[in-house]
Amino acid sequence: MRTDHGRRGDGGPITAYVTDLGRALRGPRGARRDVTAELADGLRDAADAYVDAGIPEREAQVRAVRECGPVADVAAAYAPELAAVQGRRTAAVCALSMPATVLAWGLTWRAEVPSAEAPVTPAGTHPWRLGVLSDLTDWAGIAGGSAGCVLAGLLVVSARRAVPVRLVLALLVGLCGGAVLVSTVCSAVMNVANAELIEWMLAGSTPAVVLSLATGAMSAWQLVSLFRTADFAFRRG
Template sequence: MRASDGHHLTAYRPAGDVLIDGYVRDLGRRLHGPAHAKRDLLTEVRDGLTDAVEGYREGGLPPDRAEELAMAEFGPTGRLAAEFQAELAAFSVRTLAVRIALVTGGLIFSANLMWQGAPWTGPRPPATYLMLSSGIEWLGAGCAALALVSLAWLTVTARRGRPVPVRQTRLAAHGLTGSLALHWLGGLALYGWSVHLWTAALTWPPMIIGMVLLCVAYGWLGTAARRCLAAARPPAGA
């Protein structure tokens, strides 16, 4: 990393702490995203700073001066936070995309299992019900396709060694989250309409098991979506 000419580093010195600790803590306060991914990035920075300090000290510099030069080499935390926030956003988008692909892909092949062999009979559903059901299936397929496209794009970008484009990453995060929310709301509406048309569905075991599994799956997706939106925000102080 390039040094930042003229950058005043004494502001990173907290009372009673080592300069590097204050630098890493300030960087950590600026970042949003999954705790374990953020922790790994901060550990990487601390290790790099420690190695740089050791190198300067072996050259005969006093500890404080060695730490200041090491931090100057890394640059101000604001600039570093922007780079790392992009990495956290990409990591979060990748995680959400994998979960969406798994859940929506599974639904495409298993959703009808809740209805097969159902013992009740009733009137043919209205045309709007059938349209909603078909629309949800298409929306699920669209969610899965968007997730796969996002994964492919992030993989190609990483293999080419290019920095992650922040604007496109945020667009992917909001697109995945928005499509997931629409799919969930549509599925909830369809379920409510179904039990209204066929009240026996409330006591049909495959339906009960299916809804429990769906709630668990969407809770899993919702956690990833929340973290993804948080990671897509600009770093604090940007």
């Protein structure tokens, strides 16, 4: 009769092996947890088969672990998969948030800012600067979102090893990171060069103030995600 001894988290060889592997893996926490849980189940299935054949439980676990291989080798084998998961998350963040921000700002200004036909622009401002920089910000957001969509698809292909994962991650960091940088710099320059006009606009638009705060938080999220992806793309080993 089959026992379930191998299913216990008893601190035996399998538990120790999976714990060491979890420490060696790099990647999103949820993905690492899924990998270690799946591997633990496989090891315990193998150990249970040995127990059913009459081998003592601890020796069965030792054999299952030995057959799996050194922790460093297993971690290296899972590295591309975990890197692709991180890349897909970053690509999704850029693909969804950047065009959405452009659309939200466009709708907000159209709804909240008075018509350009009315002479309400503060004296001494330079509307052309606002227009040029705003257009650059919009195009950067659209380009970054488009790049995120394309590279997310490439990362799905790279999971089957058809495309090197690191190459796609490097493109993701370069293209989407460049778009975020252009958008951020243009926004900063726009706010400085047209400080009086921006202040006048925001003073009469509560949605614009809320959207400004949301945009700042979204930019921080994008940068953190891109930084994590860059760690996979450019770190040696």
